[in-house]
Amino acid sequence: MLSHFTAVRKLERSIFPMGFTKEATDRNTKAGTNIISFESSERALLNRLIVDYTGDGGFGFVGLQEMIDAAGAKLWWHFRQGGTVWSQFLMAKYCGRSHPVVKGWQYCDSHIWRRMVNIRDMIEPQIVWKVGEGNVNVWWDNWSGEGAIAELLNIRGKRQAKDLLKDCYENGRFGLSKFGIDVQNRFEGVCLREECRDVAVWKPTGGPFNFKTAKALVRQQGTTGGLWCKKIWAKGVTWKMSFAAWRVFKGKLPVDDVLRRMGYQLASKCPCCVNPGCDNMQHVFGLGETTRHVWD
Structure with missing residues (x-):
C-alpha cells in the first residue's frame, strides 16, 4: 500500500504544462497504481481520492471503522490472554457459565463487551494456544491450530463445558474416548509440557499481537466500497445525493x-x-x- 502520492490541481484559467499528462500516465503505469492524480478542481480531486481509496490499490487512508475494529481485536486478544484484573472481571461478569467463544451479548451489556463480541468471530481463529500445562478448554480454545474442536467435529451441547485439555490424556496420548468420541489419531502432535504455561500466539505474526496485522486482517475480511461506491462518488452526482446514497448502503x-x-x-x-x-x-x-x- 502506498505511503506517498502526489495530487496536482490545475489553477484557474491555466493549463497543465505540455507533456505533463503523458508523463503522469507513464509514471502511474510504471508504478502499477495512481501515484500522481491531476484534476481541474478541488472537488474533482476529492472525488478521485474517495473512489481510489475504496477500490484496490488505494492511497492508504485508514477508515474509522477499520481502526475501531482493530482496537476491538486488541481488546479481545488481551481478554483471551488473561492474567489481568480487567480480564478476570469480564470473565466473572459475562462468562461465568459459558465459554467466551460462544457467549453472546445483550443490550444491557457494556459497550466494550459488545464491541469485543462483534469482532470475535473474525479474530478468534487467529489466536492459537501453544500447549504447556494443558489448562485450556478442550472444546473451544484453538489449541490444535485447526480451530475449536466442538466446531471441527460438529459437537453440540458444549457451550458450558469446562473440560481441560490435560484431562483428556490417556496413557500419554490425547483422546476423547471418555466422551464417546473417536478422533482417530487426528491430534497426535499435541503434547503436554508440565513445566511451561499455556501461551496464546497471534497467528499472523507467530508471536505476540500486532496492531498492524490486525488492521490488515480487518481490511481483508471487511467489506469494500466496490462498484456502488465508485458510482455514488462520481462526477455529475451532487454531494447531497452522494451522501444520501452512502447512508442508504451503510444502513445509517x-x-x-x-x-x-x-x-x-x-x-x-x-x-x-x-x-x-x-x-x-x-x-x-x-x-x-x-x-x-x-x-x-
Missing part, C-alpha cells in the same frame, strides 16, 4: 428497522403508501408502492 438512515436494532421497540408503519408496510430500508427504497412508482 433512521428508519424503524435501524432503530429496532438499536434497542427501540416501536410499531413500524410507512407513512408514504396507501397500503403501508414496515418502515425499513427495503420498503422505503425498493419494495414500497411509492418507491416502485418512482423507479418505474
Whole structure:
C-alpha cells in the first residue's frame, strides 16, 4: 500500500504544462497504481481520492471503522490472554457459565463487551494456544491450530463445558474416548509440557499481537466500497445525493428497522403508501408502492 502520492490541481484559467499528462500516465503505469492524480478542481480531486481509496490499490487512508475494529481485536486478544484484573472481571461478569467463544451479548451489556463480541468471530481463529500445562478448554480454545474442536467435529451441547485439555490424556496420548468420541489419531502432535504455561500466539505474526496485522486482517475480511461506491462518488452526482446514497448502503438512515436494532421497540408503519408496510430500508427504497412508482 502506498505511503506517498502526489495530487496536482490545475489553477484557474491555466493549463497543465505540455507533456505533463503523458508523463503522469507513464509514471502511474510504471508504478502499477495512481501515484500522481491531476484534476481541474478541488472537488474533482476529492472525488478521485474517495473512489481510489475504496477500490484496490488505494492511497492508504485508514477508515474509522477499520481502526475501531482493530482496537476491538486488541481488546479481545488481551481478554483471551488473561492474567489481568480487567480480564478476570469480564470473565466473572459475562462468562461465568459459558465459554467466551460462544457467549453472546445483550443490550444491557457494556459497550466494550459488545464491541469485543462483534469482532470475535473474525479474530478468534487467529489466536492459537501453544500447549504447556494443558489448562485450556478442550472444546473451544484453538489449541490444535485447526480451530475449536466442538466446531471441527460438529459437537453440540458444549457451550458450558469446562473440560481441560490435560484431562483428556490417556496413557500419554490425547483422546476423547471418555466422551464417546473417536478422533482417530487426528491430534497426535499435541503434547503436554508440565513445566511451561499455556501461551496464546497471534497467528499472523507467530508471536505476540500486532496492531498492524490486525488492521490488515480487518481490511481483508471487511467489506469494500466496490462498484456502488465508485458510482455514488462520481462526477455529475451532487454531494447531497452522494451522501444520501452512502447512508442508504451503510444502513445509517433512521428508519424503524435501524432503530429496532438499536434497542427501540416501536410499531413500524410507512407513512408514504396507501397500503403501508414496515418502515425499513427495503420498503422505503425498493419494495414500497411509492418507491416502485418512482423507479418505474
